[in-house]
Amino acid sequence: MSYQRLLELEKLISIYDNAYHNLDVELISDEEYNILYLEWKNLLKLFPDHESAIVAGFVPNSGKLVPINEPMLSVNKFNDKEKFLKLAKRYGKYTYEEKLDGVGVRVLYNPDGSIKSAHLRGDGRGGKDITSRLYLVKGIVKQLPKPTGEETEVTGEVTCTEEDFKNYCTEYGLVDKTARSVVSGFLRRDEEAEDETLQLHFIAFHASKNIRDKCKTYPKLVKWFKDHGFNVPNSFEEFPELKPESVFPIDGVVIKDNKLENWDNQPITGYYSFAGCFKYPTDVVLTKVTGVTWGLTTQGFLTGVINFRPVPLLGAILKRCQFHYPALYIKNGLRIGSEIEITRGNEIVPKLLGMVEAGDGDPIAFPDSCPYCEDQLTHPEPDVYRCENNACPGQITARILRLVSDKGLDINGIGEKKAAQLIASGLIEFPHDIFTLTKEDLTKVEIKGNKATKLIAEINYNRKTKSLANWLFAMAIPELGEIRSLAVEDELSGNEEELSTTSVLGLLSSIDALKDLFGIDGIKIASYVIPNYRDLEIFLNYFDWENYTGHTQETKEPRTPVAITGRLKFDRKVLKDILRAKGYCLDNVVTRNSSYLMIGEKPSPGKVALAERYDIPTINISGMGIEDIIAFLEARK
DSSP states (O other): OOOHHHHHHHHHHHHHHHHHSOOOOSSHHHHHHHHHHHHHHHHHHOOOOOOOSSSSTOOSSSOOOOEEEOOOOOOEEEHHHHHHHHHHHSSSSSEEEEEEEEEEEEEOOTSSBBEEEEOOOOOOSSEOOGGGGGGEEEEEOOOOOOOSSSSSEEEEEEEOOOHHHHHHHHHTTTTSSOOHHHHHHHHHSSSSOOEEEEEEEEEEEOOHHHHHHHOOOOOHHHHHHTTTTTTTTOEESSSSSSOOOSSEEEEEEEEEEEEEEGGGSSSSSSSEEEEEEEOOOOOOEEEEEEEEEEEEEEEEEEEEEEEEEEEETTTTTEEEEEESSHHHHHHTTTTTEEEEEEEEEETTTTEEEEEEEEOSSBBBBOSOOOOTTOOOOHHHHHHHHOOTTOOOOOHHHHHHHHHHTTTTOOOTTOHHHHHHHHHTTSSSSSSSGGGGOOOOHHHHTOOOOHHHHHHHHHHHHHHHSSSSSHHHHTTTTTTOOOOHHHHHHHHHHHSOOOOOOOHHHHHTTTTHHHHHHHHHHHHHHHHTTTTTTTHHHHHTSSOGGGSSSSSSSOOOOOOEHHHHEOOOOSSSHHHHHHHHHHEEEESSOOOOOEEEEEBBBBHHHHHHHHHHHTTTTTTEEOOOOOOHHHHHHHTOH
């Protein structure tokens, strides 16, 4: 049993590592990950001959690793205030400060005080090198004013202000991202992108042993940070009974042992022993129900959104949330006007906590017929309602929304309203019809001009660049969610058979293989794939198998290389796709072979300098449209 658990943990950790390091997706919290990882490490000791596929729990997809001298760990979190305050008695002398919710970064300095490198958190062996991304971060001292004469490390949290993040989400239409996940995505990229308009900040909280030995206490270390130009977290003389206000996102208050000698010899796994974090209770507001909007899942099951009187919470105006456990609320008398408690899960997603008072308005009830096609709903299980019409516009809308979601093919411009219009106009009958849309088609649903060009280009670009796991998720197969899609891609990549539509559907229709992978849920996956094989085959045939990284065949068509730098007023991916069709290769890297360097707003000085060194012509495109850029290049062919 222990060995089976070891193998199970390795598969889970590999999935979480791949998602976090390669896809910028956090599938579980740091605490949950560390618990699993520590369990795996302990089990590994029982089987010394086992050859693990996990490399110290860290599997970056690209870029070099920077060796880590001291581990970068998480801070143990407490929800019980009394247990948290016991740390003060243990430490004797301590400091309270805000716990910033960002990404841990360590900066290494040469003996002369210049920057050597910077990396993200690893597990004791190495962290992803992000030196080339430091131009995004404000607050990192480029040259220590008082060089130490030896290599020095400064560790901190990279984050952004709440206001900047709110504006960024508004600009790019983000509704389900956290500041931490966006910051992590920026830092993990290997090249610049046009959406890098969010100012990042570095806040120092830790230094290498040579600095700690000089400072002796944490307050003196804080003074050292300030004297050398670093920003530090806000501190408090006493434990704040209420969650402190901050310009940055915070997830609690940290207590730290002031004796820096106790910061030495930290374990490679687990938590820092010299600090702990208190998590404040969730903020809750009261409001009243105004109604329920019923919808369908991808498989036709009834789902709902509960609407309520708008209320402000944590900087946002909340109006609706998912209606989880509707049968329980309906049974307990939920009505129009019922008083309910609302919070924001992880301080982001609106969430219904409970009903305070039922009131005397009209009762909420399940509908008898489908809210889309008006067919009679079936009742296959208690409190479960379903529309059995496979051609129901509601089901197809749900599948389209899953396809275009960020976990699917991440296509902007098609929301619920546009998806419904595309279906009603007959342009989309099956999800794969999205790949055959034309500009003329889009005009029928009032998507015209540049918006239509951008949408078509994004569909074509993402069709060719998104991972197989994204495609598997986009297929909307029951029980095949994000984590299992990653597991299926891993399983297929480990086989000797060449990847293709046939090999993928071969695995997904194999009851025995999927049962080994996912137990009873694997049988459910196969039982859906087998009768829907033909539709899924058509969908997967649009995947770019020839250029998939696991494919053996390489097709490289020569193109005219054009480099680019700076911010644009339109989507860089769209420009890249259009230029590709015109015979150009758009690249973020300036080389001797670059024909031109296109310069937008706030360009990289290094790239401009390279263009001058290699005598490469530059084009200022900050005021140009896509058509102008293409016309300029075409005139010089």
